Amino acid sequence: xxxxxxxxxxxxxxxxxxxxxxxxxxxxxxxxxxxxxxxxxxxxxxxxxxxxxxxxxxxxxxxxxxxxxxxxxxxxxxxxxxxxxxxxxxxxxxxxxxxxxxxxxxxxxx
Amino acid sequence: xxxxxxxxxxxxxxxxxxxxxxxxxxxxxxxxxxxxxxxxxxxxxxxxxxxxxxxxxxxxxxxxxxxxxxxxxxxxxxxxxxxxxxxxxxxxxxxxxxxxxxxxxxxxxxxxxxxxxxxxxxxxxxxxxxxxxxxxxxxxxxxxxxxxxxx
Numbered sequence: 001x002x003x004x005x006x007x008x009x010x011x012x013x014x015x016x017x018x019x020x021x022x023x024x025x026x027x028x029x030x031x032x033x034x035x036x037x038x039x040x041x042x043x044x045x046x047x048x049x050x051x052x053x054x055x056x057x058x059x060x061x062x063x064x065x066x067x068x069x070x071x072x073x074x075x076x077x078x079x080x081x082x083x084x085x086x087x088x089x090x091x092x093x094x095x096x097x098x099x100x101x102x103x104x105x106x107x108x109x110x
Numbered sequence: 111x112x113x114x115x116x117x118x119x120x121x122x123x124x125x126x127x128x129x130x131x132x133x134x135x136x137x138x139x140x141x142x143x144x145x146x147x148x149x150x151x152x153x154x155x156x157x158x159x160x161x162x163x164x165x166x167x168x169x170x171x172x173x174x175x176x177x178x179x180x181x182x183x184x185x186x187x188x189x190x191x192x193x194x195x196x197x198x199x200x201x202x203x204x205x206x207x208x209x210x211x212x213x214x215x216x217x218x219x220x221x222x223x224x225x226x227x228x229x230x231x232x233x234x235x236x237x238x239x240x241x242x243x244x245x246x247x248x249x250x251x252x253x254x255x256x257x258x259x260x261x
Contacts, residue, residue, distance in 0.1 A: 009176050016156035017172045017183050018219055023152060024160055024170075 065093075127231040128238065130157040130175055137161065142239035166246035169253070173242070175231060182241055183219075183226040184249040190221065191260050200259040207255070213241060214248045225249050 028042075035045035040054065047054035067075070067090075076083040079092045130151070137147040148162040152172075159173045173182045192200055204223070208216045214227045225248055227241045 010178065010181075013156060013174045013176045013181055014219055016154055016158050017174050017181065018222075019154050020152035020158035020160065020172055021185055021222075023154070024150075
């Protein structure tokens with residue numbers, strides 16, 4: 001390739017933008033994680049860090065999943081059940097989610 | 111005695127380069143086409159501003175200024191987010207879209223696909239605002255356009 005003009009200053013600028021993006025992404029991720037761990041919304045987490053008023057406990061969101069026709073078909077195959085046997089499928093879903101929660105947070109699984 | 115001919119146009123005054131400090135002040139107070147700007151300087155070796163344009167909050171614009179240009183950039187997605195086997199088609203689409211897209215072009219920085227616009231450092235604050243609004247809106251349009259290529 002032909003030697004290009006000296007764009008070293010421009011490369012440096014692009015690198016600076018990249019670092020700024022990485023930094024702000026890391027900060028945002030840290031706030032999301034911290035907020036979840038403290039049962040806060042990310043914006044309340046920001047307010048807490050800044051010493052501003054915030055809601056102490058957010059309303060604990062319910063963990064729900066809406067299962068559609070095709071989901072029952074996929075889950076029936078996963079659990080080797082009939083897609084019509086929705087009660088059994090729901091029970092297996094509940095067991096699997098409980099198992100995940102116990103593995104993920106061993107102290108709070110019960 | 112010969113009189114100099116009247117000038118038909120005003121000679122352009124020497125224009126001053128925009129700097130990040132003046133932009134922070136100007137954008138914080140301004141609105142352009144009904145849009146406002148939330149400016150956050152990002153600490154680092156070179157001054158970089160993160161600017162959120164109202165109505166396009168999901169696509170923050172990163173701005174930095176060198177001697178030769180004002181570079182405004184929005185991160186779209188990463189290479190690892192592209193669906194398997196779709197890379198060549200996506201690149202073809204990006205190259206074709208890049209020319210007609212107003213004021214913005216597509217590019218890549220490391221593993222990140224970006225949309226960016228560059229202005230002369232002597233641009234007015236209004237021109238910078240126009241660029242920011244257009245770029246943030248273009249980024250949203252592009253994310254919707256490329257949705258099918260991404261996981």
